[in-house]
Amino acid sequence: MKTVVIKVGGSLFDLPDLSARLSRLLDEFEHAHPLLICGGGDAANLVRSWDQTFDLSEETAHWLAIQSLILNDRLLCELLPDARIVSSRAEATEVWKEHKIPVLCSYTYLKQTSEAQIAPLPTSWDVTSDSIAAWVTLTWPAEELVLLKSVELLRENSLTELAQVGLVDLHFPSFSESLPKLRWCNLRCKDEPAQLTTVIKGKSFHIRNATGPA
Numbered sequence: 705m706k707t708v709v710i711k712v713g714g715s716l717f718d719l720p721d722l723s724a725r726l727s728r729l730l731d732e733f734e735h736a737h738p739l740l741i742c743g744g745g746d747a748a749n750l751v752r753s754w755d756q757t758f759d760l761s762e763e764t765a766h767w768l769a770i771q772s773l774i775l776n777d778r779l780l781c782e783l784l785p786d787a788r789i790v791s792s793r794a795e796a797t798e799v800w801k802e803h804k805i806p807v808l809c810s811y812t813y814l815k816q817t818s819e820a821q822i823a824p825l826p827t828s829w830d831v832t833s834d835s836i837a838a839w840v841t842l843t844w845p846a847e848e849l850v851l852l853k854s855v856e857l858l859r860e861n862s863l864t865e866l867a868q869v870g871l872v873d874l875h876f877p878s879f880s881e882s883l884p885k886l887r888w889c890n891l892r893c894k895d896e897p898a899q900l901t902t903v904i905k906g907k908s909f910h911i912r913n914a915t916g917p918a
Contacts, residue, residue: 707737707846711837714745715854716891717776723783725891729852729898730805736848737800739841740787742776742806743833744769752829757880760785766827770811773833779809793844810836817843830874838879848885850900857901880904 710729716722742837744751748769755765759840781787787805791812792798800808810833814825822842825831843850851872858866863877886904893899 705735705737706848707739707844708849708850709739709741709841709844709846710846711741711833711852712776713851713853713891714748714776714833716741716743716852717745717779719892722891725898726784726852727887729891730831732900737796738805739796739840739844739846740778740780740805741810741833741837742773742807744773745776747772747775748832762829763827765829766831767811768816769829770814770836771834773810774831777809782808786813808830808840810840813840816895828875832840832873832909832918834873835875835879838876841884842882846884849883849886850887850889852889852891854890856890856893857888857903 710733712726716827719725725879747791751765751769751772754760754768760768777789781789784805784807785805786801787807789809789811790799790806796806796808814836822839825835837849837851839848853871858869858871861869863872866872867874867877883904886901887900887902889898889900891898
């Protein structure tokens with residue numbers, strides 16, 4: 705069964721019905737193993753403010769921001785009763801066997817896989833949970849990455865252009881030739897059900913029409 709990395713954008717953590725929206729989306733992955741990764745949102749923004757105030761080193765700010773994701777990991781497990789925090793493939797496998805949903809602790813996983821045969825992530829604000837989710841997709845490895853966002857995908861735009869307008873982080877486009885499949889979902893949309901849009905399939909960049917309900 706394929707593994708699908710699903711990154712829950714930090715901007716979504718102010719949605720009162722986030723648990724219901726996520727549950728409906730996860731129902732569409734009944735024939736896959738979903739692996740959830742939390743974005744930073746307000747938690748990471750607090751570290752940004754510390755950096756501006758105290759002029760932290762890039763490495764210090766980078767790892768503090770990644771550690772801040774743990775707050776959202778724990779919150780997500782409260783919102784989804786079947787979710788469990790994991791830090792490795794072995795732990796995720798055990799959670800899947802119990803028909804539960806693993807939420808990956810990005811901080812622990814990145815520390816454990818620092819010697820992976822894939823270029824390490826830069827320690828800068830150019831790297832956010834978008835790039836972390838892409839890196840996890842490649843090192844796990846998983847067959848697909850799904851980005852859950854608060855906005856619709858801008859059609860006819862490259863990943864570089866999406867990064868320039870802040871829809872993904874600045875480092876994310878460097879993964880465009882490596883990701884096996886990338887899909888995008890505006891989980892905040894008013895229409896139900898939300899739609900998944902294919903961004904990358906194989907080695908080429910393109911945007912297709914919505915591929916179905918999620």
